Amino acid sequence: MSIMEFTPNKQAKTPLYEQVAQRVSKMIEQGTLRPGDRVPSIRRLSQQLQVSINTVKEAYGFLEDRRVLKARPQSGYYVSARRPAPPAAPSLSRSQISPTRVSLGEVSQMIIRDTLNPELIQFGCAIPDPALLPTDKLARMLGTEARRHPIESVSYAVPPGCEALRTQIARRMVQAGCNLSPEEVVITTGCSEAMMLALRALCAPGDIVAVESPVYFNFLQLIEQLGLRALEIPCTPNEGMSLEALEYALEHNRVKACIVITNFNNPLGCLMPEGKKRQLVEMLGQKGIPLVEDDIYGDLSFDEERPSVAQRYDSQGEVLLCSSFSKTLAPGYRVGWIAPGRYQKRIEALQMVMNLCSATPTQLAVAEFLANGGYDRYLRSIRREYAKKVACMSEDIGRSFPEGTRVTRPRGGFTLWVEMPTKVDSLELYDRALKHGITITPGPLFSASGKYRNCVRLNAAFYSERTAGALATLGRLACELATS
Numbered sequence: 001m002s003i004m005e006f007t008p009n010k011q012a013k014t015p016l017y018e019q020v021a022q023r024v025s026k027m028i029e030q031g032t033l034r035p036g037d038r039v040p041s042i043r044r045l046s047q048q049l050q051v052s053i054n055t056v057k058e059a060y061g062f063l064e065d066r067r068v069l070k071a072r073p074q075s076g077y078y079v080s081a082r083r084p085a086p087p088a089a090p091s092l093s094r095s096q097i098s099p100t101r102v103s104l105g106e107v108s109q110m111i112i113r114d115t116l117n118p119e120l121i122q123f124g125c126a127i128p129d130p131a132l133l134p135t136d137k138l139a140r141m142l143g144t145e146a147r148r149h150p151i152e153s154v155s156y157a158v159p160p161g162c163e164a165l166r167t168q169i170a171r172r173m174v175q176a177g178c179n180l181s182p183e184e185v186v187i188t189t190g191c192s193e194a195m196m197l198a199l200r201a202l203c204a205p206g207d208i209v210a211v212e213s214p215v216y217f218n219f220l221q222l223i224e225q226l227g228l229r230a231l232e233i234p235c236t237p238n239e240g241m242s243l244e245a246l247e248y249a250l251e252h253n254r255v256k257a258c259i260v261i262t263n264f265n266n267p268l269g270c271l272m273p274e275g276k277k278r279q280l281v282e283m284l285g286q287k288g289i290p291l292v293e294d295d296i297y298g299d300l301s302f303d304e305e306r307p308s309v310a311q312r313y314d315s316q317g318e319v320l321l322c323s324s325f326s327k328t329l330a331p332g333y334r335v336g337w338i339a340p341g342r343y344q345k346r347i348e349a350l351q352m353v354m355n356l357c358s359a360t361p362t363q364l365a366v367a368e369f370l371a372n373g374g375y376d377r378y379l380r381s382i383r384r385e386y387a388k389k390v391a392c393m394s395e396d397i398g399r400s401f402p403e404g405t406r407v408t409r410p411r412g413g414f415t416l417w418v419e420m421p422t423k424v425d426s427l428e429l430y431d432r433a434l435k436h437g438i439t440i441t442p443g444p445l446f447s448a449s450g451k452y453r454n455c456v457r458l459n460a461a462f463y464s465e466r467t468a469g470a471l472a473t474l475g476r477l478a479c480e481l482a483t484s
Contacts, residue, residue, distance in 0.1 A: 067391035124439035161187025177312030214446035269410020317341030400475025
């Protein structure tokens with residue numbers, strides 16, 4: 001078999017082995033290579049593409065991590081079994097795009113409380129597995145920094161927060177296309193506080209906030225607590241928020257702010273293309289509507305290149321960029337941040353009233369980890385691990401769940417969005433799963449209007465051989481609901 005039409009791009013940022021992997025993946029997507037087919041040997045593909053044997057080895061290893069290929073001892077590499085198709089793009093009519101009062105009740109709080117139960121398999125809340133985090137190194141740095149800065153570590157780090165940490169964040173965000181100074185960053189208690197501060201600075205009770213649909217349920221909780229209304233804009237599994245639907249919504253509603261996770265959206269895991277990020281900023285800028293951008297998963301790309309943020313296209317200070325280290329380093333440290341553009345004075349004043357400041361010792365520890373703890377080396381390792389877990393869980397869902405189930409194919413993060421047959425009620429599935437020691441997140445939590453009843457979000461961070469049996473049980477319970 002010959003793999004044609006391959007010309008290495010030596011000027012591209014994408015490594016050569018990834019270019020080779022993309023070419024093989026394209027042949028699989030086009031049906032040239034089908035599940036079970038043997039792909040060319042490493043030596044043969046090296047000769048065909050005029051690249052080194054090591055490059056092909058890396059490409060095949062890259063595809064094996066993502067469960068696209070499977071190695072068979074003494075035989076070679078084969079195309080893996082077909083994974084479930086991704087969910088179809090939402091087909092909301094324009095009449096369905098209208099603001100909604102939010103009321104999530106107790107279900108979301110129950111799912112968060114599930115994380116406190118060590119007996120449960122944690123497929124629900126989107127938290128990293130502590131076993132994968134650099135806990136020992138962080139603990140040492142926490143102690144060292146407290147001894148090195150005894151006065152500072154017990155003092156208030158009033159807004160904008162620890163200068164060493166703000167400096168490290170500004171340096172790191174260069175990779176995301178940002179030109180931030182440390183003075184433009186405000187440290188917060190996690191990304192949730194950053195989002196709360198942004199909405200309080202921009203909106204008053206009764207105002208309309210445009211959000212993706214499905215949307216991370218914590219955003220809906222914030223909107224509910226502030227007495228705002230959510231305007232759901234359909235989101236596709238591949239490219240994120242529909243800008244066509246957003247444009248229509250802006251023409252017919254007085255929107256005060258727009259919330260978007262541009263990189264590896266929660267729950268879909270979608271990555272908004274660069275052109276759409278620019279278009280989004282320009283569209284909102286023309287109408288004077290601020291964009292609240294959450295980039296909490298930006299560092300968890302499965303590719304080597306970190307995606308940029310929409311904030312890079314902002315020239316008016318109308319993008320409030322929020323993030324934290326909760327998904328990468330330490331959820332319990334509660335170290336987040338916001339680059340609030342022209343709203344910085346208002347944000348700092350609100351934080352002083354609400355919280356005064358964030359904890360100083362954890363700021364110092366994270367700053368030291370970013371400076372001298374090998375953060376980039378750690379990220380390379382954890383990205384590979386999450387890519388394997390997401391691909392493995394997706395493949396196993398295809399084996400266990402009802403026929404017709406669809407699963408997203410994220411390119412970063414660690415969550416999967418599972419769309420099951422319409423007879424499956426995810427709230428009922430949640431109740432049944434709890435009885436078997438498994439926690440999940442039902443789809444209706446990701447909508448202000450209760451959509452996605454037959455969907456669930458699953459956390460792949462805890463997926464392993466040890467928890468694979470729990471996923472099979474979950475699939476069996478879904479099959480029972482699908483046929484009842």
